[in-house]
Amino acid sequence: MEPVKTFDADVIIIGTSIATQTVMLPLLKTNSRILVLEGGDYELTPFGNNLTFSDERGHYINHHWGGHWLRQYGGASRVWNGYSAPLENWDLIGIDGRPKWPLGIDEIEKYYRISAPVMGEDPSVANLTKYNIAQEFVDRPYIIMDPALAYADAKPLLNNKNVELRVKHNVIKFTCDDSGSFINGIWYSVDGVVQFASVKKNTKIVLGAGGLGNAQILLQPAANRRVAVGNESGLVGKTLMAHPHIAVGEGFIDPIVVRKPTWAQVTYKKWLPAYIIGADYKTKLKLLNGSISLSISAVRPLSPNEEAVQDFYQKKWRKKLDLYTLYARTEQLPNIDNRIEIIADKNAAGLHKLKIYCVFGARDLMSLDTTTRMLSEHFLKNKLGVTTVDNDAIYLKPWGWAHPSGITRFGTSPKESVCDHTGRVWSYQNLYVNGSSLFPTVGYANPTWTIAALGMRLGEYLVIELKKGA
Amino acid sequence: MQIARRSIFKLATGSVVGYLVPWLGKSAFAQTTKSVSKEVITPSAATITPKLDGTVSYNAGWVINLEDRTELLEVEAKKTKLQEEKKAQKKPDQPIKTEAPVTPSAPTEPPKEPSKDWSTRWNKWVGKVKEWF
Secondary structure (H helix, E strand, C coil), X not given: CCCCEEECCCEEEECCCHHHHHHHHHHHCCCCCEEEECCCECCCCHHHHHCCCCEEEECECXXXXXXXXXXXXXXXXXXXXXXXXXXXXXXXXXXXCCECCCCCHHHHHHHHHHHHHHHCCCHHHHHHHCCCCCCCEEECCCCCCCCCCCCCCCHHHHCCCCEEEECCEEEXXXXXXXXXXXXXXXXXXXXCEEEEEEECCCCEEEXXXXXXXXXXXXXXXXXXXXXXXXXXXXXXXXXXXXXXXXXEEEEEECHHHHHCCCHHHHHHCCCCCXXXXXXXXXXXXXXXCEEEEEEECCCCCCCHHHHHHHHHHHHHHCCCCEEEEEEEEECCCCCCCXXXXXXXXXXXCCCEEEEEEECCCHHHHHHHHHXXXXXXXXXXHCCCEEEECCHHXXXXXXXXXXXXXXXXXXXXXXXXXXXXXXCEECCCCCEEECCHHHCCCCCCXXXXXXXXXXXXXXXXXXXXXXXXXX | CCCCHHHHHHHHXXXXXXXXXXXXXHHHHCCCCCCCXXXXXXXXXXXXXXXCCCEEECHHHEEEEHHHHHHHHHHHHHHHHHHHHHHHHHCCCCCCCCCCCCCCCXXXXXXXXXXXXXHHHHHHHHHHHHHHC
16 A cells, blocks of 8 residues: 655654653754654543553453553553652562663663652652662662553643644554665554554664553564564563562561661652662572561450460560561563464454463562561561561462553664663664653552653654754 | 486486485484493582571471470460450340341331340350351
């Protein structure tokens, strides 16, 4: 089919989530012409809502993945934005002790600092990427921010003369030139009507359609070639990761442990107190990163067993012990079997729907068990509390919170990654991926702030590239 | 004598197989004559050193000190006994239900409530305890 029109812009950005909001900030300071394509409308419509339904298999609650993926202006950031904390050095390193991210902690810390105001925080919170790694337990909260920010307001974009915003434009897939080096066209649909537009060679395309949406587009089969455009590496859709969330145990703990504010709470007020094991211990024991928070348990009658433990240790340590629940949020090991696949059935926008597999492995759960046991031993040794490690909760009833990551991973080698260190798809000179799908390891913290930091970084890089082109 | 082509083929095949069998037998089917490598794999000291863990999970997954276990079990036994006793005290005697045909012509007296008197309860409980022995 001949192109019916051309998307004429310096940069085409797909999606309007926090990844897009941040990638645009450096670009808006230049005179670049930006076209933004959003699949959903300004508010969530039944049409948009139906687009994210997938066949979900594994340890995550049904429609959990779809529920964290919204086709509306602002994307999932409209609902989930804010609950986040920075990654730290250990998160960028694999369980084998080797770096997995193509950038170091110093570089990412710089972008945490720059993007903090976008997240409504003081830039100094970026200091939290570093801490005393030799400590057995460190207070390192999982969440730093309240979900106070809204990305529902499209006015700043609509009022900018260099930006053209088109909602209800669902990108389906890309086409490439004969050399296979440049994206030269975009298939998309408006209200289910499929259309095509050509793209100029020097137009930079930034794909920010979400942790799942990015890979879904790069997996759509091409009409004239064996490999889908963007999946030349064969790695798109592989190593899906998110965060296991498990109430790993409960126990009688000295209230001082919980009431005493951690240094981070004192400084930043909002932190949810939690414990993680210091990086030195994690390296030695090959543990995944995980945080355990303590929350007061609901009042309930105690069993004789519980009464005995409480009485015994209260008398022994001569202190009051209250019942608390230990709640763990942890990292999931990248596993090639956890993946998304496209199925024959298509959604109303014309994209092949997804089948999602995400299952916890032995390492994920045993790491969680060991971390909980270490914390229990830490409390016991220091006469701070006595706790259980709930075998059934960890091994029989685990579940997770869907922060889709890792399925268009960036890296230093085209053999092991979909994108290069900037987020550019290795095969193409003008196609970039933006968002949590780049993460080679997921870390233990909610990903929003890291998505914002990487967006800023890509934005700055594109400004340099566009200047070179000009 | 006429020699058929088939006979020549059989003879040739038979001689080839006869030649190959001992050779194949030695190489393909025979056991290896190589001795077992003398190289002994020695595990690292960290792997073989017995590790004694000072903590233990006893029932219900509690992580406690090993030395506390006996005493804790005793306390738990006492607590269990106390709770059972409390339950036994609280539990009122259930009247024995018998299914009788409903006969409207024969009015029955309303069932008497079990006595809530303390002494009656105490006597019943003592009776129960006696039954155990």
